Amino acid sequence: MSGVVAAGHPLSAEAGAQVLREGGNAVDAAVCAVLASFTVESPLTGFGAGGFMMVHRPGASSDEATSLIDFFVSAPGRDGIERREELAPVPVHFDAETVQTFYVGPASCGVPGTAAGLEEVLGRFGTMPLAELVKPGVRLAREGAPVNAEQAYILDILAPIHARLEGTRKLYAPAGRTLREGETFRFVELAEALERYGAEGAEPFCRGEIAAALSEHVIDGGGTLGPGDFAAYEPVEREPIRASFRGTEVLTNPPPSSGGTLITYCLDLLERYGERSGPEQLVAAMEAANAARGDLLGSTTHISVLDGDGMCANVTCSNGSGSGVLVPGTGVILNNMLGEEDLNPGGFHAIPPGHRVTSMMAPTVVLRDGEIELGLGSAGSNRIRSAILQTIVRAVEQGMGAGEAVRAPRLHFEDGVVQAEPGIDEEALARIEARGTPVLRRPQINLFFGGTQAVARERGSGRLSGGGDPRRGGSVAVA
Numbered sequence: 036m037s038g039v040v041a042a043g044h045p046l047s048a049e050a051g052a053q054v055l056r057e058g059g060n061a062v063d064a065a066v067c068a069v070l071a072s073f074t075v076e077s078p079l080t081g082f083g084a085g086g087f088m089m090v091h092r093p094g095a096s097s098d099e100a101t102s103l104i105d106f107f108v109s110a111p112g113r114d115g116i117e118r119r120e121e122l123a124p125v126p127v128h129f130d131a132e133t134v135q136t137f138y139v140g141p142a143s144c145g146v147p148g149t150a151a152g153l154e155e156v157l158g159r160f161g162t163m164p165l166a167e168l169v170k171p172g173v174r175l176a177r178e179g180a181p182v183n184a185e186q187a188y189i190l191d192i193l194a195p196i197h198a199r200l201e202g203t204r205k206l207y208a209p210a211g212r213t214l215r216e217g218e219t220f221r222f223v224e225l226a227e228a229l230e231r232y233g234a235e236g237a238e239p240f241c242r243g244e245i246a247a248a249l250s251e252h253v254i255d256g257g258g259t260l261g262p263g264d265f266a267a268y269e270p271v272e273r274e275p276i277r278a279s280f281r282g283t284e285v286l287t288n289p290p291p292s293s294g295g296t297l298i299t300y301c302l303d304l305l306e307r308y309g310e311r312s313g314p315e316q317l318v319a320a321m322e323a324a325n326a327a328r329g330d331l332l333g334s335t336t337h338i339s340v341l342d343g344d345g346m347c348a349n350v351t352c353s354n355g356s357g358s359g360v361l362v363p364g365t366g367v368i369l370n371n372m373l374g375e376e377d378l379n380p381g382g383f384h385a386i387p388p389g390h391r392v393t394s395m396m397a398p399t400v401v402l403r404d405g406e407i408e409l410g411l412g413s414a415g416s417n418r419i420r421s422a423i424l425q426t427i428v429r430a431v432e433q434g435m436g437a438g439e440a441v442r443a444p445r446l447h448f449e450d451g452v453v454q455a456e457p458g459i460d461e462e463a464l465a466r467i468e469a470r471g472t473p474v475l476r477r478p479q480i481n482l483f484f485g486g487t488q489a490v491a492r493e494r495g496s497g498r499l500s501g502g503g504d505p506r507r508g509g510s511v512a513v514a
Contacts, residue, residue: 038342038514040064041437041488041501043079043414045510046180047072048503050171051340054163055514061340062090062160063168064514065348066153068338070172070229074222075180078189078197078207078357079336079414082228082240083249083369084108085148086352087288088156089275089398091407093345101286101400102160105391106152106270107353108145108372112388113263118142120257122374122383125195127356129483137356138374138383139196141256144358145372145392146264150232150240155270160348169233176226176366179219185482185508187216193356202361203368228366242266245365252362253369260369267389278302280401281431283408287399287423291390294397297324297420298427305428312428314446314455314463318472321421321448335396335414336507341490341499347410349398377417395419401431407492409437414507415485421447422485426502430491437491438511441502445484448472456480482506 038055042048051068059067065088073081080086085108091101122138129135157165182190190197194213197203206222207213214220231239239245246265253260275286278299285302288295301320308316335353355378358371372378372392379385379392386392395417401409409430413422422445429440444458453467453474464474477483486507491500503509 036343036499036513038064038340039490039499039501040068040338040340040512041490041503041509042068042072042338043336043486043488043507043509044072044075044183046075046175047338048510048512051338052512052514053171054168055342059163060161060344061342061346061348062156063163064342065338065340065350066157066161067168067171068340069153069350069352070169071175072336072338073172073229074175074225076186076336077222077225077368078193078354080352080354081225082150082367083147084352084354085370085372086152086350087292087396087398088152088348088350089286089288089400090156090160091347091400091410092160093406097405101275103273103275103288104152104156104270105273106148106155107292107394108147108370108392109268110373110386110388110390110392111146111260111264113267114261116254116259116261118257118259118384123199125199127192127195129192133483137196137371138376139199139356139358139371141253141258141358141360143371143374144253144258144260144360144369146260146268147370148268148270149352150237151268152270154237165236166233169229173226173229176222176229179221182214182216182218182220183508184216187214190214196357196359199359200361202363203359206361222366224364225366241268245367248365249362249367249369253360256360264388280306280427282403283431284402285399285427286402288397292394292396294395294420295399298397298399298424300324301424302427312432314460315467317425317428317446318448318453318467325449337398337412337414337486337488339410339412339488339490339501341407341410341492345407345492347400347407347490349400349410349412351396351398351412353396397423399423401427403494408494409489409491411487411489413485413487415482417449418447418483418485421445422487426487426489430489437489437500437502441487441489441504441509444480447484456484480506
């Protein structure tokens, strides 16, 4: 086996695996898979999104082996443009009991970073030309791909956002109703954008024609995303934060992202609680992390790649819930990060121009004696941290393989309530309830609990494996 890819969609994973078969490294495969995901997971990611990639390179010195590139969304406002419209609230129904209001429209759009970030990472760590890596995404966008069950569900619950404006309404409901499972989704303008990206790189998306079109459209709609915001945007390399856990070293996303900090905080607590991290210990650690820190879908997608040489690339991208703003002629659906309540703790429109929006996203690697053992990340807004935490516990402490660790039942503590999937130890849940903490038992696994994708390298044998999260339609492809 020359490598393994875990992604949020089978076609994204296969695009990355094909790159590995052709001799590309983990970063090449991750970039290709991300670009393919722009089509098959288009409500979750795209050229209007932002993200992070963590790259681990075997053989490099310990202080240079693992790099974190931040290309997340930043706040606009450098051009001094006055906001003329307010955020538009849209209720999204996840099920009969769970409703969340998202804030969308042009006033919700921050400066996207995926075009600049993927180009930066590929130039530093990749080996293949961008023009080759866009090809699977171009084909999927132009020829179309069938909508799978998980994407059909996401399109259905996000339909109130997509229906607000003409662009996304026609894209996702071309026959007057939202696309259903098995129907073909095409995004021809995205195919053209990907081709241009392959030929010209990020320049048109940052300082050229596409950036100008995005800015003009948002400003016309009452938002504040100006050309100066695009021109000033740059990816940033950050030093990963670290935690020791059960004989391993865990490296994850540092501030201004908050997810990685909360994960390392919980891991440190679990080390102190004893040798076993059961439901009660996990809830105690989550409760302490919530207190120290002091939302549902989280339209985010994660891809993890591990190649045969031990190079690992973990990349998480997000469009928020999406703003509903599809800019004509560009293939770009812009993010709504300025309208995500959990990412704007100081209130809407309070982040200074040029500053990164905070995030829960936390691409992560686990090393043992300096060698990669696990690479992972997750979608899921506030559940990102609990999903990654529990996957690490299952893989490192409990000895599960990547697939088993990802599929294992999860719980999440927030707002004074423990939510639990089927399979969590019932006696432990009863003890938690007896101490006065309510427990909401979910009838089945659900995307509420995140969408973790993970790749692993077995100690001793070096065997590679992967885990794709069934909660998000995750898939694994091998090369």
